[in-house]
Amino acid sequence: MPTATPVTQTPRGLIAITVSSVAWGLFPVYWDALSTVPPNTVLSYRIITTMVTMVLVLALLRRHRSFLAAVAKLWKTKTLVLLAVIAALLISANWLLYIILVSVGKTLEASASYFLMPVMNMLIAIIVLRERTNVFGWISIALAGVGVCVFIVGSGGVPWLGLIMALTFCGYGLLKRFIPLDSLQSITFETAAVTPLALLWLVWQPHFGIDHQSTGILVLLMGAGIVTAIPLITFAYGVQHSQYLTVGFVQYINPTLQFLSAILFLHEAINHTMLLAFCIIWLSLAVYSFALIARHRHASRRKLASSAPGDV
Template structure:
């Protein structure tokens, strides 16, 4: 198998895991979202520490912890991804997977806009049009449904800013994620300790749940590693196209497995966003295509 095909398989596996993740969070849905996220942090530290040891990246980890400026940036990214996890898990356990998928559909377009605002990147005409159409889709959702899609906007914004900061941070994916989870580990462990003190900790009461919660660590790190492997071997346009797989799977789960409400107004909002994404993808494929020989 050549490198490009291996990269495609790895990237597909990453997006499929992210897309099917709501099934896992539904399985542990009897546990409050805050405790699920705290367990996710704790078990991610354990799993990532093993990975760092196996891949012999301990020296890189020590270098990051000795750089205060880098630690400050990673603390911000840790808080962004932690809050993103919390809201996504809450959405899954409160029958709001559909709105969560909308956030991840919006995210690529928001990332382009953030690059324009903070990095001075120029938007091509089709990109500007795609962002404008996406804004219309969000506005339609607010007007038709009568409420701001705060879950979608929060997930898109936190993940967008996370990607913006990590793009400027010279840290390997595994090492960076390990540092991020270690930085928020005191908060997660402290919260679980407090829940145990108040008698509200969902641990040690159900063997099935006790066995499932540590899987959160594997579920966090594995797709990130697969994504990093694939991203190094595939063109950006291919990665950009494949990234729609995860929210598409979230969308299908919400409609056909979780049977969340989905009326014509919501469908129209999604169709507008999908039109914007189609323009964005067409522009990305056009730019990435090598020039033809005369």
């Protein structure tokens, strides 16, 4: 089995990964500014402008030839092509559900979903990939379940959109394990794969869905690809220059800022029961993080013991 290339953490890597998490955490403010535009239209412009931006980025980085070579190699295996297209549909659904949640004033639900994703990924790994976890992993899963139940009580209903959004991203992440494209190549391929659908939607709309919109709204729609691409690019750099545990911890900035954005900037109401739900989910993440640290230390000790010279 191939081993991962050792990563040396650098200040630039930490800054890059932090920039990504902060940008994603502030996304609700951006999509809320586009609340006058139908979510399907916002998604369509986001897909198209992201695809154009990524093509330009690959050209500027002189990676367009390697991208075409990777896609050509991918195309030889129809199963991988199918998985890549499904991944494109899943991430598009994730983007759409997120935009809908923000537009209807449920950013807190989206934030809770992103907090739950690490635990949901662990549960999927156990069920689908037959991976094992320790007692702390099961405690984390149980606490996350309790947190969801309390959130249901506090919000007055099952957060279906948020849970489906989380599942689409978890499924997307699972498929990415099998698709031989790096982060820049994959987002370019995925947005290109669904661009025809986005174009069809816009052509079907009167005046391409932007009739009577202000200049500011048009600028935000055209800039959707840039604000999508920048954190993806910095994330791709950051994971190559940061330790895996660091990446995991810093990514908690994203849902935390979503939570704060919902309350401070979008003025969403939160009651005591919902706040309790977030506290339980945060506790679940703390246990999950402790389990990761314990596993990392155990693996490090085993590696150190196996590499130590034998007794003479």
